Amino acid sequence: MPKKTIADVPLSGKKVLVRVDFNVPLDSAQQITDDRRIRMALPTIEKILAGGGRAILMSHLGRPKGEGVEPNLSLRPAAERLGELLGQPVAFAADTAGDDAREKVASGSNVVVLENLRFQVGEKKGDAAFADGLAGLADIYCNDAFGTCHRTDASMVAVPAAMEGKPRVVGFLVAREIEYLDDVIARPQHPFIAILGGAKVSDKIGVIKNLLGICDHVVIGGAMAYTFALAQGGQVGDSLVEPDKVDLAQDLLKQGGEKLVLPFDTHCGDAFAPDCNKQVVPAGKIPEGFMGLDIGPRTASHYADLVTHAKTIVWNGPMGVFEMPPFDAGTRAVAESIAASDAVSIIGGGDSAAAIEQFGFADQVSHVSTGGGASLAMLEGKNFAAVELLDRVD
Ligand code: 3PG
Ligand code: MG
Secondary structure, eight states: OOBOBGGGSOOTTOEEEEEEOOOOOBOTTSOBSOOHHHHHHHHHHHHHHHTTOEEEEEOOOSOOOSBSOOGGGOSHHHHHHHHHHHTSOOEEETTSSSHHHHHHHHTTOSEEEEOOGGGBHHHHHTOHHHHHHHHTTOSEEEEEOGGGTTOOOTTTTHHHHHTTTSOEEEOHHHHHHHIIIIIIHHSOOSSEEEEEOSSOHHHHHHHHHHHHTTOSEEEEOSTHHHHHHHHTTOEETTOOOOGGGHHHHHHHHHHHGGGEEOOSEEEEESSSSTTSOEEEEETTEEOTTOEEEEEOHHHHHHHHHHHHTOSEEEEESOSSOTTSTTTTHHHHHHHHHHHHOOSEEEEOSTHHHHHHHHTTOGGGSSEEOSOSHHHHHHHTTOOOHHHHTSOBOO
């Protein structure tokens, strides 16, 4: 599915409408606590500027109601951070696609950031009039919002549809995400191992099913393992489980056979606290009054061993409560073994991306995705309408 990128189109004198994902975490004082998504969009923006074009950036932030401005979800702090990172002025349009946006674009600023798309009801509805307003601002459409590629919001689908006949391309971030999450997975080097963690089996069903078809091992950790333990008739004490997903876990166990690797031992505690009473027990033998909080040490070293022998590794979801030592040990062991490996390693967004950053290994893996839901959807093998409709390389 090779798509044209921003490097494939003439940019001189052109206005480029770029859908970015500046959905960054903010603290209560509206300070950005992690600007990775903004930094990852810089190569595309810098390419546009270096080519003599102008960039009009649009994004959502959070999940506002779609009934107008909610000041705590304004994109103004993201626009300010972008200005600092680029080292040049960034104009901010307070109304998304209205008079202020048209004025800021007409004023000749090289970079304009529009206010949160989701303040307008048309964004989530995929509304044509709203899309036309945005489409009319530019000569070229560029999708560099990987974290939102699984969405069909107006800025992702209706806007590029309304710009048919003009160049519609991917940015460098989306191109790179597709290269890893789609292309590498389509033609993996074996052994190919997927390590899946996190709280819920229900979030990962599609991913487990799809990866069981292409991986040599699908390795399970996190609270999701306790639902599998329940499905095998084990005892899970007070662990976080999904009793209504036990049937499904049984189906996955049947489908997976020996490919599906479950923990042997569990590090549990009698409270969700670092100073709780702790013990390591065999998986499926968690006593009443205790809850599983991490994979046990034997499991951690087996998983690290599987990683060491793999040529392609996908990791999505922590093995335990990695924010709360000592229950970070399982996640840390997996992260360390991935960092030490020469395999192609892809870290799904969300918690595993946060974990690999926290442990300081982010630059020792092949790719850390900027998408949470989007990277899962891609690992499920789904196609994205937002990418499908963009121009292909001839
Ligand atoms: C994300 O953070 O997952 C993306 O920015 C998409 O946000 P959404 O889940 O609110 O659509
Ligand atoms: Mg999300």
